[in-house]
């Protein structure tokens with residue numbers, strides 16, 4: 341357990357990206373205490389006035405932060421501002437104030453009951469509960485006239501340590517001051533992780549024991565290994581600082597086609613959730629799109645989107661990539677991304693339920709409309725459109741999807757490999773599908789039986805695990821035997837060293853958050869395909885994700901065995 345003493349300790353979590361940082365810890369201040377239940381001494385009308393003013397001021401403050409931050413953060417904060425303005429919540433606050441509570445207590449209780457409701461809904465909605473807690477604290481701080489709990493602001497650069505960060509805080513981190521971020525909660529697909537990746541912040545999330553770190557204690561945060569070394573030795577600090585200096589001195593990451601050192605082309609593509617993000621992806625060197633998550637367009641829709649509405653969005657996307665490959669995924673509804681028009685039944689285990697292609701098949705008109713909209717958009721644009729189905733687990737599902745796509749005028753049809761059964765039968769699936777794209781986020785979740793949204797099992801959510809890599813190898817081998825492309829579009833592709841291993845397993849393209857493209861491109865250029873295959877063998881021979889990563893890291897500094 342870390343302490344203020346000089347003994348070195350090591351914490352492990354999920355690293356986001358590949359960054360490295362050394363610096364003193366500063367912890368997020370403790371949350372505000374719960375407001376008293378003592379009855380108000382003011383009139384209900386006065387308390388209500390205070391509550392309304394505080395809710396409005398908080399919404400305005402969050403919105404202003406979002407505008408300053410821009411990008412993904414802007415959307416996240418806009419959603420938080422709406423929470424503070426929610427009329428149902430305001431009604432609940434009013435009812436509680438009328439019952440004699442103070443504005444502080446009424447706000448606290450109303451938000452808590454809203455949060456419990458979201459948690460009971462599970463999945464994506466439950467993930468928003470943290471955001472609600474943050475808004476509640478900000479409103480109560482406003483009522484008390486104290487600063488909103490937030491990022492410490494010392495006059496030196498520091499490593500920020502927190503249980504988790506609210507999006508409002510992550511979005512506005514001062515990147516000159518915050519050297520790195522370490523959280524004890526949250527997995528690699530939490531909001532904090534998504535925003536950290538977007539802003540290229542050095543981060544390790546879900547590091548148990550992080551809250552025992554002390555203010556001022558020196559730590560080395562290494563996202564590439566998911567490790568936080570507390571009270572490191574002078575030698576360790578020196579080594580980390582030398583690595584940092586060497587990275588800084590490196591010429592800026594090369595652009596152009598992604599390729600290995602021997603010239604083998606590995607197209608580097610972008611994961612996108614909206615056409616608005618296309619320009620940024622192109623600027624960061626995306627050679628096309630490897631995963632367009634269409635469900636992100638319709639998370640708030642209560643009815644299925646029309647062909648026309650979809651066509652407009654898809655046309656906008658395809659028009660941004662003339663002559664380039666754009667892989668669009670059919671709606672992946674369910675579990676962490678529920679869509680009310682596709683997932684209407686309560687399921688005990690939604691990740692194992694009617695999600696992805698299964699949900700589409702149960703609502704075939706929705707799938708037909710989507711494929712029609714895509715074919716129409718392709719007809720009026722110059723992009724090379726590929727369309728794939730999510731959560732395919734059988735050969736029969738593959739045949740169903742490709743046949744329907746061809747019937748509706750699409751040319752290139754593939755499947756996501758996210759379920760072990762699909763990886764194990766990749767030779768038969770690829771006999772029918774034109775391509776496969778491996779979703780390592782879900783493939784890891786299903787292989788290790790660990791909910792990808794649950795902080796307590798985040799350590800299992802590691803795509804370096806040899807069991808996951810063996811499945812990737814199955815798909816790579818099948819693709820090579822049949823001459824069919826095999827991509828990876830899960831977070832694994834954004835880990836530069838793992839990206840090299842994936843190519844050694846037969847993966848032919850990589851798709852990732854645009855922020856990760858430069859690092860992956862630079863790492864690929866350092867290794868030949870033969871070396872990548874050696875790394876893959878080492879990783880496959882390991883007993884754990886940790887050993888696999890360590891074996892490959894060590895091999896990168898050793899001469900080739902061949």
Ligand SMILES: C=C(OP(=O)(O)O)C(=O)O
Pocket residue numbers: 631633672758778779780781782783829830831
């Ligand atoms: C890319 C994937 O899909 P998503 O993260 O959207 O489930 C995956 O599962 O790896």
Ligand SMILES: [Mg+2]
Pocket residue numbers: 758779781782
């Ligand atoms: Mg998935």
